[in-house]
Amino acid sequence: MKIIRILLALFLLVSNVSGVMANTPPPPTAKNASATADDxxxxxxxxxxxxxxxxxxxxxxxxxxxxxxxxxxxKASI
Incomplete structure (x- = not known):
């Protein structure tokens, strides 16, 4: 049972690497900012x-x- 827990933990860590390593988008500047206040x-x-x-x-x-x-x-053990 301990092996299954370790494998599950490793799978969850590896599957979330892409989210952690993703770059954040740059903040909007005057050149690419939209003209509306809907942001x-x-x-x-x-x-x-x-x-x-x-x-x-x-x-x-x-x-x-x-x-x-x-x-x-x-049910089988009862």
Missing amino acids: DVPPPPGVPINNQLPYLIGAGLILGMTIIYRNKIK
């Missing part, structure tokens, strides 16, 4: 989660399989 408006609520969706689906599948597996073991 200060926050985004509307309910913005979709697109960046990490495959990880969320994978985690849900693993969690679901773990719960089903543990329930089958408990």
Whole structure:
């Protein structure tokens, strides 16, 4: 079980390297700044989660399989 935890931790660390190493965009200057004041408006609520969706689906599948597996073991031992 300890090996699985180590492998999972390594997978999560490696999968997030691209997000950590990404460059931030430069701040707007007078040349490329827009003429409208819409830049200060926050985004509307309910913005979709697109960046990490495959990880969320994978985690849900693993969690679901773990719960089903543990329930089958408990029923078999009773």
